[in-house]
Structure formats: structure tokens, C-alpha cells
Amino acid sequence: MKTMKYPTEENYYDEVLTIVNDKNKKTMPSSNSNAPHISVRNLNVYIQRNHILKNINLDIPNKSITCIIGPSGCGKTTLLKTFNRLLERSNEIKITGEVLVDGENIHDPHIDITHIRKKMGLLSQRPCPLPMSIYDNIAYGPKIHGTRNRKQLDAIVEKYLNAAGLWDEVKDRLHAPANRLSIGQQQRLCLARGLAVEPEVILGDEATSALDPISSKKIEELFVQLKEEYSIALVTHTLRQAQRIADYIVFMYLGEVVEAGPAAEVFNNPKEKLTREYLSGYFS
Amino acid sequence: MNKLNHTKYRILKDILARNVMLGLTIFSLLLAVIIGIGLYIKSAPILHDHSLWSLISSSSWRPFKGEFGFLPFIMGTLWVTLIAIVIALPLCLLSGIYLSEYAHPFVKRIVDPMIDILAGIPPVVYGVWGALVVVPFIGDVVAPHFVEYSSGYSVLSGGIVLAIMIIPLIISILTEIFAAIPKELRDASLSVGATKWQTIKFVIIRKSTPGIIAAVVLAISRAFGETIAVLMVCGNISQVPHSVFDSGYPLPALIANNYGEMMSLPLYDSALMLAALILFVIILIFNTISRIVLVRIERRFAL
Ligand SMILES: Nc1ncnc2c1ncn2[C@@H]1O[C@H](COP(=O)(O)OP(=O)(O)O)[C@@H](O)[C@H]1O
Numbered sequence: 228m229k230t231m232k233y234p235t236e237e238n239y240y241d242e243v244l245t246i247v248n249d250k251n252k253k254t255m256p257s258s259n260s261n262a263p264h265i266s267v268r269n270l271n272v273y274i275q276r277n278h279i280l281k282n283i284n285l286d287i288p289n290k291s292i293t294c295i296i297g298p299s300g301c302g303k304t305t306l307l308k309t310f311n312r313l314l315e316r317s318n319e320i321k322i323t324g325e326v327l328v329d330g331e332n333i334h335d336p337h338i339d340i341t342h343i344r345k346k347m348g349l350l351s352q353r354p355c356p357l358p359m360s361i362y363d364n365i366a367y368g369p370k371i372h373g374t375r376n377r378k379q380l381d382a383i384v385e386k387y388l389n390a391a392g393l394w395d396e397v398k399d400r401l402h403a404p405a406n407r408l409s410i411g412q413q414q415r416l417c418l419a420r421g422l423a424v425e426p427e428v429i430l431g432d433e434a435t436s437a438l439d440p441i442s443s444k445k446i447e448e449l450f451v452q453l454k455e456e457y458s459i460a461l462v463t464h465t466l467r468q469a470q471r472i473a474d475y476i477v478f479m480y481l482g483e484v485v486e487a488g489p490a491a492e493v494f495n496n497p498k499e500k501l502t503r504e505y506l507s508g509y510f511s
Numbered sequence: 512m513n514k515l516n517h518t519k520y521r522i523l524k525d526i527l528a529r530n531v532m533l534g535l536t537i538f539s540l541l542l543a544v545i546i547g548i549g550l551y552i553k554s555a556p557i558l559h560d561h562s563l564w565s566l567i568s569s570s571s572w573r574p575f576k577g578e579f580g581f582l583p584f585i586m587g588t589l590w591v592t593l594i595a596i597v598i599a600l601p602l603c604l605l606s607g608i609y610l611s612e613y614a615h616p617f618v619k620r621i622v623d624p625m626i627d628i629l630a631g632i633p634p635v636v637y638g639v640w641g642a643l644v645v646v647p648f649i650g651d652v653v654a655p656h657f658v659e660y661s662s663g664y665s666v667l668s669g670g671i672v673l674a675i676m677i678i679p680l681i682i683s684i685l686t687e688i689f690a691a692i693p694k695e696l697r698d699a700s701l702s703v704g705a706t707k708w709q710t711i712k713f714v715i716i717r718k719s720t721p722g723i724i725a726a727v728v729l730a731i732s733r734a735f736g737e738t739i740a741v742l743m744v745c746g747n748i749s750q751v752p753h754s755v756f757d758s759g760y761p762l763p764a765l766i767a768n769n770y771g772e773m774m775s776l777p778l779y780d781s782a783l784m785l786a787a788l789i790l791f792v793i794i795l796i797f798n799t800i801s802r803i804v805l806v807r808i809e810r811r812f813a814l
């Protein structure tokens with residue numbers, strides 16, 4: 228049974244009102260680099276009646292890298308999949324609370340789900356090229372959203388392969404099947420594919436864990452470049468990576484957010500005992 | 512010392528197991544060759560008297576006069592199989608997609624065993640049902656709109672009955688093929704904002720093309736050889752069908768209907784053996800071609 232509890236008809240309108248009020252108070256989130264891009268309020272997720280995410284409150288700040296850390300099984304993947312609504316594809320999911328992106332509740336029943344997913348590029352753990360050529364992998368998203376002009380598509384493909392640092396390596400074999408690329412190249416291809424639909428947020432789920440050190444460094448560097456234009460939320464299980472690139476840290480444990488804040492604060496001066504223990508390698 | 516012996520023994524067993532399995536594999540391959548050779552030897556007399564080309568290009572089948580033209584039977588087989596696959600394939604693709612991509616697990620739990628039951632019904636039951644329902648329906652309801660007269664015993668009836676027989680086979684293979692596609696691939700397509708249908712059309716179907724072809728090949732091979740159900744609804748008149756409402760006489764029906772009778776006629780049993788050989792060769796050629804196509808596609812798209 229798929230039950231989408233929230234939002235009900237009544238509190239949907241309340242919600243709209245608060246959003247309108249919010250907008251009057253603050254400036255538009257995207258024009259203010261301090262406003263959160265994604266706000267999670269009292270989010271609870273149940274999978275097959277198991278309470279997986281427990282009362283999550285969280286902000287993903289605009290144009291910076293937020294690393295979500297925590298031991299395996301604590302719900303990091305579930306959280307990311309809630310953000311782009313891929314989670315609901317599983318059975319028996321119940322979601323309460325809200326996730327606001329640019330002030331828009333993504334679980335609003337009137338919302339176009341493809342619009343939400345387009346906004347949030349997801350980079351999964353293992354690269355997953357589509358069964359088509361390198362070119363078509365990048366052109367796939369734009370084509371689906373209505374770009375038909377060949378010249379435009381050529382330009383898009385070149386632009387985002389460049390953005391993912393892959394253009395020089397593949398420009399001579401754009402029409403070769405994508406899965407002939409190395410794993411590291413495939414992951415950059417997937418990044419480029421996500422970027423090609425012009426998302427606002429990039430979600431990465433341990434995006435470097437299947438890669439060799441050199442490829443994973445490349446991806447990391449890309450993230451650092453990309454935060455100029457995108458808000459980035461990365462799940463990572465290597466603390467080192469978080470220390471290298473994170474602006475903000477969210478530490479999760481057993482489905483709850485234990486501590487969240489600017490990276491320097493959390494790393495140098497954790498408030499919670501659990502965080503301190505996790506950071507010092509007491510458990511992992 | 513004892514340990515050494517034990518190791519030797521284990522290695523010996525390993526070698527033995529491998530060779531026995533190799534032997535059995537070769538044996539089953541040999542069976543196909545033996546059948547082919549046997550059929551060839553048995554049909555040698557008629558091939559000695561007539562040229563192969565004249566046999567397969569002539570449509571006159573008059574055993575009493577010593578005229579053996581196989582064209583009607585070859586065409587009958589091809590018509591019935593083609594009609595069956597044209598009916599079955601779109602239907603199977605759509606229901607396979609529905610079952611694996613859209614259907615609630617509960618629906619799947621009910622439908623899957625039902626499909627298995629359908630696949631297990633004996634051909635003769637389908638034949639009886641075809642003769643009782645499909646034949647009159649074609650003859651009395653459908654055909655009058657298109658042709659002056661049709662008894663209903665036609666290649667169309669044969670194709671329909673055959674289609675119904677291969678549908679469960681194709682559907683169950685297809686759902687397995689779709690189920691083997693990783694969830695991540697669907698997620699990858701959905702997360703750039705594709706709809707479910709776009710994902711199916713551009714990713715799932717593409718990824719499973721080799722599997723779909725293999726399923727169709729299997730179904731067609733099965734259709735070529737299906738005998739009894741087709742025999743009961745096709746009319747079995749040795750003529751080359753010119754429309755779907757004409758009667759036909761597929762090769763397997765010819766063999767099954769006549770083997771053991773009128774064997775005293777000169778060359779008659781040899782002619783039936785040749786019919787079997789032709790069927791054998793058609794299936795062989797068909798499978799070889801489709802295998803080549805399959806490999807080409809897999810190479811081309813690195814699926
Ligand atoms: N489809 C599912 N069905 C049942 N339980 C699930 C499913 N997906 C995740 N879970 C459970 O949710 C919890 C969090 O999983 P996950 O979000 O993958 O953790 P993480 O990514 O932090 O390792 C785990 O206990 C896992 O068993």
C-alpha cells in the first residue's frame with residue numbers, strides 16, 4: 228500500500244499562506260545566498276511501517292556543499308531519495324512533514340513530479356549510464372524536456388561534458404556506447420547528464436565510493452567548482468572527504484539528525500557527545 | 512601422505528565431473544546432428560528423383576501421380592507463424608510492461624500463476640477450443656466483411672490459436688527480462704525528469720531489446736513446430752494461401768496427418784521425411800540468423 232499522508236487538503240492551504248508570508252518577509256531564496264535552498268520540517272518517513280527518518284529538521288544552504296555523514300543504515304540514502312521523490316517508487320511508504328525547495332512543498336499533490344526531479348540532479352553510488360551513446364546520454368534529459376534542435380543539443384552536450392571535465396576524453400567518440408567508458412568516466416558522464424537538465428540542486432549518494440582515488444578526486448574537485456552555481460548535498464561515508472569539501476555538516480544517527488552546522492564548527496567543536504565519538508572514530 | 516592422496520582424489524573427481532558433463536553436452540548436440548542426417552538419408556530417394564528446387568517451388572501435391580510440391584506447406588507454415596507473432600508480440604510487450612512496471616505486486620501475484628497455467632494447457636485443448644469458437648467466429652462474423660466465402664478453417668484461425676498458445680510463454684519470459692533490469696537504471700532516467708512512460712520507451716525497451724528478440728525467437732521456433740492445435744483449425748488443404756481467410760496446410764500438420772498411411776505409394780514416406788527435413792532446416796536457418804542479429808545488436812549498442 229502506498230500512502231502519502233501529507234499534505235491533506237486543509238493544511239495545504241495553510242502551507243500556501245505561510246509560504247506567501249515567508250516570501251514577504253525574506254527575499255527570494257535563490258537571490259540570497261544565506262537562505263536555505265531546501266528546508267526540511269518535521270519530516271518522518273516510514274518504510275513498511277518501520278520508522279526510518281525521525282522528525283528531521285534541516286536546512287540545505289544555497290550554493291554551498293552540505294555533507295550528510297553518519298554510520299551506514301542511518302537513513303542518509305532515504306533522505307536524499309525523499310528530496311527528489313524517488314523514494315515513493317518503493318512500496319508501503321508513508322511520509323509526513325514537509326520538504327520545501329525554493330519555498331515549494333515537494334509533496335504538494337498539485338505539483339508536477341518530473342519538475343521536482345528535474346530540479347534535483349541525483350548522482351548515485353554506482354554510475355548508471357543509460358543504454359545509449361555518450362552523446363545521447365547527455366541529450367536525453369534536454370530532449371525529454373522538449374529540446375529538439377540538433378545544434379542546440381550539440382551545444383548542450385559539449386557544454387556539460389566540459390562542465391564534468393569529460394569533453395576532451397570523449398569528444399572523438401561521442402557516438403560510442405556509454406558503458407564502454409571507464410567507471411570513473413561513467414560517473415562524470417552521469418554528472419553531466421544530470422547537469423544537462425539545468426538542476427538547482429545536486430544530490431550525491433556516496434558518489435565517489437565505487438571509484439578509484441584519481442577519479443574520485445576529479446569528482447570532488449568538480450563539486451567544489453559546481454557549488455558556485457548549485458546547492459550541493461552529498462552523502463559521504465568517508466569523513467576525510469567531508470573534511471576536504473564540506474561547508475556544512477549534517478550528522479545523522481539511527482534516523483535522526485544529531486547535529487548540523489557549519490563544517491568548521493562541527494569538526495572542531497562538536498556539541499553532541501555522539502558526534503564527537505563518531506568523528507573520533509569511536510564507531511563508524 | 513594421506514592428505515596428498517586426498518588432494519589427488521579431489522582433483523581426479525574434478526576432472527571426471529568436467530569430462531562427464533562435456534560428454535553429455537556433446538551427446539545432446541550430436542542428437543541434433545543425428546536427427547538431421549537421419550532425415551536426410553530417409554528423404555534421399557525423393558531427392559534422387561526430383562531436384563530440391565522443383566520440390567520446394569512446386570505447388571502441386573498429388574502423391575498418386577508422383578507429384579510432390581512442398582510450396583503450399585512451406586507457405587502455410589510461414590503464414591500461420593507470421594500471423595501468430597504479429598498478433599502476439601504487441602499484446603505481450605504491453606502486458607509484460609504493465610506487469611513489470613505498473614502492476615501492483617498483488618496483481619502480479621495473481622496473474623503470474625495464471626499465466627503459468629495457460630502455458631501448461633495441452634495444445635489439443637487449444638485446438639478444440641479453436642475449432643469450436645475461433646473457426647465459426649472467423650467464418651461467420653469476420654470473413655463475410657472481407658471475402659465472399661470462407662469456411663473459417665483458415666490460416667487466420669491457425670494464427671490466432673497459435674498466438675494464444677505462445678502468449679503466456681512470451682509474457683513470462685518478458686516479465687523476467689524486465690525484472691532483471693536494475694532499479695538504478697530506471698532511477699537514472701526518472702531523476703532527469705523523465706516520466707515513467709518515457710523511461711519505458713527510451714530506456715527499458717532499449718536495454719531489453721536482445722532479450723525481447725530472444726523471446727520472440729523462442730516463440731517463433733515453438734510456433735513453427737506446433738502441430739495438433741494448428742492442424743485442427745487450418746483446414747488442411749494443400750494450396751498456397753492468398754489471403755488470411757484461405758485454408759492452409761502447415762508442414763507439421765502434413766506430417767502428422769499422413770505419416771503411417773498410404774505408405775505403399777512410391778516415394779510417399781520419403782516425401783514426408785523431406786517435409787520434416789524442410790521444417791528442421793527452416794528452424795535451423797531461422798535460429799542462426801536471429802543469433803547473428805542478436806550478437807550484432809549487442810555489439811552495436813554494447814547492451
Ligand atoms: N526499500 C526498503 N525497504 C525496507 N527497508 C528499507 C528500505 N530502504 C531502506 N530501508 C531501511 O532504512 C534504513 C536506512 O537505510 P538507508 O537510507 O539506505 O541508510 P544509509 O544510506 O544511511 O546507509 C535501513 O535500516 C534500511 O534497512
Ligand SMILES: [Mg+2]
Nearest residue numbers: 303304305432
Ligand atoms: Mg546509503
